[in-house]
Amino acid sequence: MAGASLNGVSVLVAGAGLAGLAAARDLAARGASVTVVDARDRVGGRVWTIRDGFAEQQHAEAGGDLIDEAQEEIRRLANDVGLKLTRILRGGFGYVRQDGSGTPRVVHRGALRGWDRLADALTAETTPYRRAERRWDSPITARIARQSVARWLDDVNADQDLRATATGLRGFFLADPEELSLVALVDQFSDADAPAPGAMYRVEGGNDALPTALAKPLGTRLHLNTEVVAISQRGRVVRVAVKSRRAQSQITCDYAVLTLPATLLRRVPITPALPAQQHDAIAALKYGRATKTLLQFSKRFWRLPGRPRALGSALPFGALWEANEEQRGRAGILSLLAGGGASDATQAIAARQGIAGLADTLEFLGSRRAELTASRQIVWEDDAFARGGYAFFDPAFDPALRAWLGRPAGRLFLAGEHTSIKWQGYMNGAVESGLRAAAEVAAVHEMT
Ligand SMILES: Cc1cc2nc3c(=O)[nH]c(=O)nc-3n(C[C@H](O)[C@H](O)[C@H](O)COP(=O)(O)OP(=O)(O)OC[C@H]3O[C@@H](n4cnc5c(N)ncnc54)[C@H](O)[C@@H]3O)c2cc1C
Incomplete structure (x- = not known):
C-alpha cells in the first residue's frame, strides 16, 4: 500500500460488500476521509453467514463460502485483520x-x-x-x-x-x-498458470467475520439502510443522492467508488452519462440464478471413509458439500448450491414437497438415517440488492466490452466481483477489485 497520498480527500464508497470494504480500508490507510453506504441492514453483501435457527451453535454460508489456496488477496486481507482460515474439504x-x-x-x-x-x-x-x-x-x-x-x-x-x-x-x-x-x-480452461485444484479454506467463525472486521474501524462513517439513488459529477465534485428510511439527502465528495452489482448499478441514473460502451456493458451483463439451501441434520450421515465431502452434479439439487466440517457437534450442515436451471428445479421441489422433499433427494447419501432439524433457503435472484448470484457472460455479451466494466469514468471508480478479470465470481475478485479501485483513486488524484 502506498503512503498517505489522499490526505484531505473525501471518497464515498457505495456498497459494503468485500469490494467496498476492501477499498474503504485501503483508502483510509492512504489518508482519505471515507464514507461507506449500503442499502442493506448489514455489511458483507453476498457474504452472509447464517447463524439463526441452527442447533449446537452451528453456522453456514448463504453466499460466498470456499476460498482457494491461490486466492492471495483475500487470504492476505483476512490475515491482516487477524482472522484465521480453516482448511476444509481435504478430499476435494x-x-x-x-x-x-x-x-x-x-x-x-x-x-x-x-x-x-x-x-x-x-x-x-x-x-x-x-x-x-x-x-x-x-x-x-x-x-x-x-x-x-x-x-x-x-x-x-x-x-x-x-x-x-x-x-x-x-x-x-x-x-x-x-x-x-x-x-x-x-x-x-486456458489458464496455464492455474494450479491444479488446491486446498480450500473458510474463515474461522464464519466468512462474515471478514466484512465485520473491515467495517469496524469505519464507525459512524458506515451508513447502513442507505441506498444510492443517483450520481452526478461536475468539475471536481461528485454528488451522490442517497435514500434512507424515505428521507433523501446528498453526499458531496471528491471521488466515488461504486461496487454495486451491475444489476443494481444500471438502475442508478448517472450524470453525465457514462461512455456508451460502458453503459452498454453494465446494461448487458447477466447474473446467474443461485439458490443455496442449508440443511442441518441430526448427524453427518454423508461421511464415509474415502468418500469426498463435496460433490458436483447435474442433478436438481446442484453441487453439495459439508458446510461446517470445522465446527463441533454431532449435528452437521449440508450446503446445496443450485445454479442456473438447478436453481429453478430446487425451488420447484421445495414448493411441491417442502424442504424435507429436497432433503429426500439426498437419500443416496443416506439422508433417511438422520433427522432434518433445521433449514434455510436463500434465493439470490430474488434478493433485492444482488438480483442474482454473480455475473456470467452469455453469447449476446460483446467480449470487447468487458474491460469497460472496471474502467474509471472521471471521478467514478468501478469495483465489485464482476469487474475482476482473473477472479470474477469470487470473493477474491471482489477484494482485489476494491484494492485496485482504491489505488486508481490515488493514482488519478496524484496526476490531477
Ligand atoms: C450463492 C453464492 C455462492 C458463492 N460461493 C462463492 C464461493 O464459494 N467462493 C467465492 O470466492 N465466492 C463465492 N460467491 C461469490 C462472492 O460471494 C461474491 O463474488 C462477492 O461476495 C461479491 O462481493 P462484492 O463486494 O463485489 O458485491 P456484494 O457483496 O454484492 O456487495 C455490493 C453491495 O452493494 C450493496 N448495494 C446494492 N445496491 C445498492 C444501492 N443502490 N445503494 C447502496 N448499496 C447498494 C449491496 O447491498 C451489497 O452489500 C458466491 C456467491 C453466491 C451468491
Whole structure:
C-alpha cells in the first residue's frame, strides 16, 4: 500500500460488500476521509453467514463460502485483520452421476475426470484463444464468445457424459449450457498458470467475520439502510443522492467508488452519462440464478471413509458439500448450491414437497438415517440488492466490452466481483477489485 497520498480527500464508497470494504480500508490507510453506504441492514453483501435457527451453535454460508489456496488477496486481507482460515474439504470434489436405472451414485475422482475430458474437447478453441493472449478485444474471442456452450456441445457431437459434465458446471458458472457463452468455458480452461485444484479454506467463525472486521474501524462513517439513488459529477465534485428510511439527502465528495452489482448499478441514473460502451456493458451483463439451501441434520450421515465431502452434479439439487466440517457437534450442515436451471428445479421441489422433499433427494447419501432439524433457503435472484448470484457472460455479451466494466469514468471508480478479470465470481475478485479501485483513486488524484 502506498503512503498517505489522499490526505484531505473525501471518497464515498457505495456498497459494503468485500469490494467496498476492501477499498474503504485501503483508502483510509492512504489518508482519505471515507464514507461507506449500503442499502442493506448489514455489511458483507453476498457474504452472509447464517447463524439463526441452527442447533449446537452451528453456522453456514448463504453466499460466498470456499476460498482457494491461490486466492492471495483475500487470504492476505483476512490475515491482516487477524482472522484465521480453516482448511476444509481435504478430499476435494467428487461427482454424482445417475446410473442406468437413474439412481445417483458417487464417483470419487469423477469431477476431475470430467474436467479433463472437457479440457481435451476444448483444445480446438483454447489454442487460438491462448494465441490471442486471452484478450477479450480480439476477433478470435468474439468468434468464440457468440456461441453458447450448448451449441458447441452439438458441434463437437458431445456424448452424454460430456454434456452432463457441462451441465454440472452450472454449480460453478450459475448458468446452463444454453445460457453460457463458450468463452467462459474456454477462458477457464486456458489458464496455464492455474494450479491444479488446491486446498480450500473458510474463515474461522464464519466468512462474515471478514466484512465485520473491515467495517469496524469505519464507525459512524458506515451508513447502513442507505441506498444510492443517483450520481452526478461536475468539475471536481461528485454528488451522490442517497435514500434512507424515505428521507433523501446528498453526499458531496471528491471521488466515488461504486461496487454495486451491475444489476443494481444500471438502475442508478448517472450524470453525465457514462461512455456508451460502458453503459452498454453494465446494461448487458447477466447474473446467474443461485439458490443455496442449508440443511442441518441430526448427524453427518454423508461421511464415509474415502468418500469426498463435496460433490458436483447435474442433478436438481446442484453441487453439495459439508458446510461446517470445522465446527463441533454431532449435528452437521449440508450446503446445496443450485445454479442456473438447478436453481429453478430446487425451488420447484421445495414448493411441491417442502424442504424435507429436497432433503429426500439426498437419500443416496443416506439422508433417511438422520433427522432434518433445521433449514434455510436463500434465493439470490430474488434478493433485492444482488438480483442474482454473480455475473456470467452469455453469447449476446460483446467480449470487447468487458474491460469497460472496471474502467474509471472521471471521478467514478468501478469495483465489485464482476469487474475482476482473473477472479470474477469470487470473493477474491471482489477484494482485489476494491484494492485496485482504491489505488486508481490515488493514482488519478496524484496526476490531477
Ligand atoms: C450463492 C453464492 C455462492 C458463492 N460461493 C462463492 C464461493 O464459494 N467462493 C467465492 O470466492 N465466492 C463465492 N460467491 C461469490 C462472492 O460471494 C461474491 O463474488 C462477492 O461476495 C461479491 O462481493 P462484492 O463486494 O463485489 O458485491 P456484494 O457483496 O454484492 O456487495 C455490493 C453491495 O452493494 C450493496 N448495494 C446494492 N445496491 C445498492 C444501492 N443502490 N445503494 C447502496 N448499496 C447498494 C449491496 O447491498 C451489497 O452489500 C458466491 C456467491 C453466491 C451468491
